[in-house]
Amino acid sequence: MPRSISPWEVQRKLLIKAEDKTNPKYGHRPNERSAEELLRYGLVNLDKPAGPTSHEVAAWTKRILKLESVGHGGTLEA
Amino acid sequence: MTGVLPVTLGDATKVVQALLHSGKEYICVMKLHGDTDEEKVRNVLKEFEDILYQRPPLRASVKRQLRTRRIYYLDFLEMQRRNVLFRVGCEGGTYIRKLCFDIGEALGCAAHMQELRRTRAGPFTENDSVTLHDVAYWFGQWQETKDESILKKFIQPMETALALTPKIWIRDSAVDAVCHGASLMAPGITSLETGIYKGVLVAVLSLKGEVVALGNATASSEEILTLNHGIVAKAERVLMPRGTYPKCWESGEKTNEQAR
Numbered sequence: 621m622p623r624s625i626s627p628w629e630v631q632r633k634l635l636i637k638a639e640d641k642t643n644p645k646y647g648h649r650p651n652e653r654s655a656e657e658l659l660r661y662g663l664v665n666l667d668k669p670a671g672p673t674s675h676e677v678a679a680w681t682k683r684i685l686k687l688e689s690v691g692h693g694g695t696l697e698a
Numbered sequence: 699m700t701g702v703l704p705v706t707l708g709d710a711t712k713v714v715q716a717l718l719h720s721g722k723e724y725i726c727v728m729k730l731h732g733d734t735d736e737e738k739v740r741n742v743l744k745e746f747e748d749i750l751y752q753r754p755p756l757r758a759s760v761k762r763q764l765r766t767r768r769i770y771y772l773d774f775l776e777m778q779r780r781n782v783l784f785r786v787g788c789e790g791g792t793y794i795r796k797l798c799f800d801i802g803e804a805l806g807c808a809a810h811m812q813e814l815r816r817t818r819a820g821p822f823t824e825n826d827s828v829t830l831h832d833v834a835y836w837f838g839q840w841q842e843t844k845d846e847s848i849l850k851k852f853i854q855p856m857e858t859a860l861a862l863t864p865k866i867w868i869r870d871s872a873v874d875a876v877c878h879g880a881s882l883m884a885p886g887i888t889s890l891e892t893g894i895y896k897g898v899l900v901a902v903l904s905l906k907g908e909v910v911a912l913g914n915a916t917a918s919s920e921e922i923l924t925l926n927h928g929i930v931a932k933a934e935r936v937l938m939p940r941g942t943y944p945k946c947w948e949s950g951e952k953t954n955e956q957a958r
Contacts, residue, residue: 623747626770626787627721627862628821632891635923640869640888642905646943647873649906650855655846660708661937662853667827668703668816677830681705684834693704693717693859694790695759696816 659685668696701816702824710856712935715912716863716899720820721770723787727814728798730780732807739782740774742804747772752796760791767792781812821861828852856937857909860901864919866890866931867903868910873943876902876910880947881932884925894919900931904943911936 653661668677674695682690701724706714730739747769754762770787777783786794795811802809817824833852840848868876872886882902894900894915902910913931915922922930 624768624770626723628818630862630893632864632893634889634891635919636889637923638869638888640905642870646870647904647906647908647938650857650908651850653855655840655844655849658846658849658853658855661710661856662708662849663704663706663710663713663856663859664833664852665822665827665854666703666705666833667824667829668700669830670700674703677703678705680830681833684830684837685707687707689708689711691706691711691714693706693714693720693819693822694722696699696701696703 659687699814699816701814702819702822702827703816704819704822704859706856706859707853709937710859712937713856713859713909713912715935716901717820717859719790719899720862721787721818722790722792722816722820723785723818723823724794725775725783725785725815725817726794726798727812728782728784728801728809729812730782730805730807730809731802733780734805734807736777738805739777742801743772743774743784745804746797746801750792750797750800752793755793755796758793765791769797782809785817787818821858857901857903857907860909860912863899863901863912864891864894864915865901865903866894866913866922867905870905870943871946873904873910873938874940874945875947876933877936877938877940877942879933879936881916881929882913884922884928884930887922887930890919890922892919894922899934902931902933904938908938910938 674692678690678692750767753764754760767789773785775783798809798811836848836852867889868886895918898915900913900915902913911933912935913933915931916929
């Protein structure tokens, strides 16, 4: 069985279908978000400590950042 | 277990769907129950670089049904007496505890998982992860100074979660319709990435790079490139609030009224 390609080794190419411009009046680039927007549309790449569960760690993050809701990407369980 | 755990804030929670099924990488210490030579361990580990059949363990948060998971790579790193250190890249939902048990069976000496650290979840790696202490400290700093650059030290835009997801970019005029749950139509597309097939999860982005929605592709990259009309993806999760971009479409009711 040859080693298979992992999702982070996949190389994607860009295909152009049409040209168009975007109006600067609406929306803005992800890295131009305000602090409030960052807290609402952002995420933290957390290094989970040993001991507490993923849910507990997510709940602590929620409390530290004084947010109403958080989620986590995949429970860290064996 | 320690390691990479992406935590999504507020409305960004909807992107976890893209992360749940993304690949993971772990560093694991496996404890053998008998003395085995290194060569044999190396060979057996290589045999597991394949599709794995797993039944989730008794203590699991999912239905205990036999399922398949792909092991992308399984690299032997080190061995000290009965402790084996290895790195494994695998599909989301692979149970490493089970993998260790199965490796032990294949070796004939039995084994169990001793320690586990996740070093990658989709696009996120341990190299750019932060601790809870960092989060608490920087957030306090930001509250005092209101300096946004401090928040940017540990909060990333939700779009980073989609780095490995194939993308479709759409015109300003198509954004609001998708925000209202409409399917993505071919004329609204300006560019896209290769690797899209029917049924694949795609990220629909504005020309400014903001995520509009996650969708389910109904055609392949090559087909989409040549299509002039018709549905290309069905919106699954809308992330951008309605009204961010101007409405460039007419509801059926209104059009009917005009016709009259």
